[in-house]
């Protein structure tokens with residue numbers, strides 16, 4: 034027997050309420066969560082984070098750095114759409130950057146259910162763009178479709194920025210996309226494993242990974258936040 038997920042309605046989606054001695058059926062609140070999850074999935078949010086908000090994110094009591102980042106993100110959600118700049122989260126693997134990005138999406142979808150948000154992983158984007166590069170007779174239609182979709186989104190979430198090295202041709206496409214969003218003053222949220230500076234030169238920087246042109250544009254359109262950088266250097270490699 035499968036386990037019942039909602040103990041209020043036994044997964045029927047309806048709960049009984051009594052008023053003036055009469056029984057009524059009302060939509061159960063679990064349905065709202067399901068609708069929220071569905072909307073997140075339409076936005077291409079990874080299923081494990083769909084519908085998961087900032088309330089599900091618990092920084093340690095003494096983790097002042099992460100607590101501040103969470104506060105800033107909460108303010109971002111509260112202030113949206115009166116926002117000038119996007120966000121760029123830097124931090125090592127496992128510090129929760131993807132979860133935070135998805136929490137922003139969930140928070141905004143809760144406020145504005147029809148918000149047009151799209152999540153894309155850098156690797157997937159690069160792979161899709163590269164598919165047009167190798168053709169003898171280049172078929173740009175699929176790439177144009179992808180770029181148009183990513184350009185048009187009200188909020189674009191670009192995760193794992195710089196995680197794979199794009200060819201010059203793919204880089205040109207990404208620059209076109211980022212520059213388009215910059216010119217249209219559209220909000221873009223980024224996360225990356227790469228720092229902007231490497232004091233000892235041992236760690237590759239974001240510029241090393243994505244090139245100066247894309248990096249410069251991103252810094253003009255997004256505010257940087259560093260998450261647990263101490264940890265970050267330890268976790269490197």
Ligand SMILES: [Zn+2]
Pocket residue numbers: 039040041042043044045046047061062063064
């Ligand atoms: Zn229910």
